[in-house]
Amino acid sequence: MNEFDLINKYFSKLTKKSKGPLNLNDDVFFDKKNKLVLSIDTYIEGTHFIDFKKPHLVIKKIVRSSISDLICKGVKPKYYFISASGNNKSFTKKNLSKISKSLNQEQKKYNLILGGGDTVYSNKLSFTIASIGFSNKIIYRNKTKVNDDIYITGNLGDSFLGLLILKNKIQISRNLSKYFINHYYKPEIKYSLVDYINKISNASIDLSDGLVADLNKLINKQKNSYKLFLDLIPISKNLKSVINLKKLSKKNLITRGDDYQILFTTSTKNRSYIKKISSNKKIKITRIGKILNKKSKSSIIDRNGSKIKINNKGYLHRFD
16 A cells, blocks of 8 residues: 555545645645645654765755755745654764754754754654745646646756765765765755746655656646656756666666756746746756646656657655
8 A cells, every 4th residue: 555545545635625735645735724734754763864874964955955855845834843753872972962963954954943853762764854934825736737837946866976986776876876875865955946937837846755756746736747757857966877887778767866956847838937936046948848738647748759669767755
């Protein structure tokens, strides 16, 4: 059973058809009357991060991935609450000092305030973060329109390669390794784009589980489809060099998740405006495809115009 089946079968009815939960089919809770937007995420050692050898970096990754849910909705995060389970091996004085310092750095970078939290003794290390922002408008998930352009911010694949390096599954130069590991622990979320997302987007989501997986979430209740162009999907110069050096496949690196870039759709009439925003804000924003009607089948097209098969479509939360 995947997370969507679990939600639909056991929890959807508990929302009592209230508007705030958004049918449990988005990444946030939105109480428009009180202008409250909230997201919550849990991170478990061994699943969402490899280990706790670098607590100062793990906590940065957790905070950024959490507030990314609000940012992609066009909402500035204001408060965060963090709960942790662990033991005295994980939460030594040295580690706690590093965590506190990193949290302070993230608060300054993203204008955040710690609102509270909880601590629980456990032999399993985990963190749960609730992020809160205030707005009378958000960009929903399932609001794509047929013929919308599909855009992505930044580059894809750097974080996944960093994970492969940390797992010793690929060997590259020390300098390149540092670059990719840095992107794994400190994703470059596009905070400065938050005000513009509300102006240009019909639908949006942050890329946590992978390009294909999250794009499917974007259209899952609408029964629309999409066409992506592999050559247009942006990757960094460093990733391109590793692909050429190691003879890797681009399609196997861009769909694995942990990018925390913003995936959004918008009308074709916004193309020139998006170029202007990209230039003024110095943010890479790339048009990678199009939303199609439900009669078409979703596809990714290579440079020869042929449909390609993606073997790994991203992370799927399963409970069986």
